Amino acid sequence: MPELPEVEMVARHLRALLAGKTVRKAQLLQPGIAPEHPPRQFAQWLRGARVETVARRGKHILTHLSNGRTLLTHLRMTGRFLYVAAEAELEPHTHAVFWLDDGQKLLYSDVRRFGRLQIVKTAELDETKALRQLAPEPFDPAFTPEYLFRALKRSRQPIKLFLLDQTRVVGLGNIYAAEALHRAGINPQLPAQQLSRPRTDRLHTEIVAVLNDAIAYESTLNTDPRDLDASYTGGTYESLTRVYDRAGQPCLTCGTLVRRFTQGARSTYYCPRCQRR
DNA sequence: ACTAAAGCCTGGCTGC
DNA sequence: TGCAGCCAGGCTTTAG
Numbered sequence: 001m002p003e004l005p006e007v008e009m010v011a012r013h014l015r016a017l018l019a020g021k022t023v024r025k026a027q028l029l030q031p032g033i034a035p036e037h038p039p040r041q042f043a044q045w046l047r048g049a050r051v052e053t054v055a056r057r058g059k060h061i062l063t064h065l066s067n068g069r070t071l072l073t074h075l076r077m078t079g080r081f082l083y084v085a086a087e088a089e090l091e092p093h094t095h096a097v098f099w100l101d102d103g104q105k106l107l108y109s110d111v112r113r114f115g116r117l118q119i120v121k122t123a124e125l126d127e128t129k130a131l132r133q134l135a136p137e138p139f140d141p142a143f144t145p146e147y148l149f150r151a152l153k154r155s156r157q158p159i160k161l162f163l164l165d166q167t168r169v170v171g172l173g174n175i176y177a178a179e180a181l182h183r184a185g186i187n188p189q190l191p192a193q194q195l196s197r198p199r200t201d202r203l204h205t206e207i208v209a210v211l212n213d214a215i216a217y218e219s220t221l222n223t224d225p226r227d228l229d230a231s232y233t234g235g236t237y238e239s240l241t242r243v244y245d246r247a248g249q250p251c252l253t254c255g256t257l258v259r260r261f262t263q264g265a266r267s268t269y270y271c272p273r274c275q276r277r
Numbered sequence: 278a279c280t281a282a283a284g285c286c287t288g289g290c291t292g293c
Numbered sequence: 294t295g296c297a298g299c300c301a302g303g304c305t306t307t308a309g
Contacts, residue, residue: 077302112301157279164303173303
């Protein structure tokens, strides 16, 4: 389940693999993953386009093309790219194929078809629905403790749900939201607007730190750009998790048993001792 | 304006 | 053994 650090790794690897290369031909096999475009239109916009660079915004991957368009990708839960020889068999659940001018092809595969591809004019990127509402990047100077405090004050939601809302904070998913709250010693049920200013500063620090730690860790572990999906299927972030998916096991800080409960229809993990309201 | 919940999907696991 | 039923969860859409 790629969150910001895993998407960052995929974007970096795609950049290394694709920058300067030309898409000879593209094919959309499963139109449902690109609902904005007819498959032929999708293929036409990519054919002959050179990849200028690959960037990331939140959990979206932005592949900038020489024709003034950008391929927007969101992997959601199980989306992944594979970089294989042009004559290689297609992986199961391959929904799009991009033949490159280096004798390789890029596959987009997604078992559950939650992920989405979209092609937009690069000049209109910031106005697209997918990106328009997003909060500042956690590593951007605009993401300050003041920003976070003001956003928290406007919400009565439990803070865990607040952290998952990409219009307030970008990049956290279920795993890193739980980890950031654990590191900051905050109970996931606390109403967002009740977080004090000092604890907001601490939370801000831990959000940035947990994402940075994950990126640093995955960077050392996954150095081959061709391992495009190893960063989130190879058991990387699990090594960083101190509460996520550890219900019934001792908290790594204090030994109290980690608890799990359902919040917003998904599992929240926390330590009842370290994370008081 | 805000929050809550349903729906999208399918593989893997559990329990009968 | 086989199979029904549940679970995983990011995001959009719909309902309240």
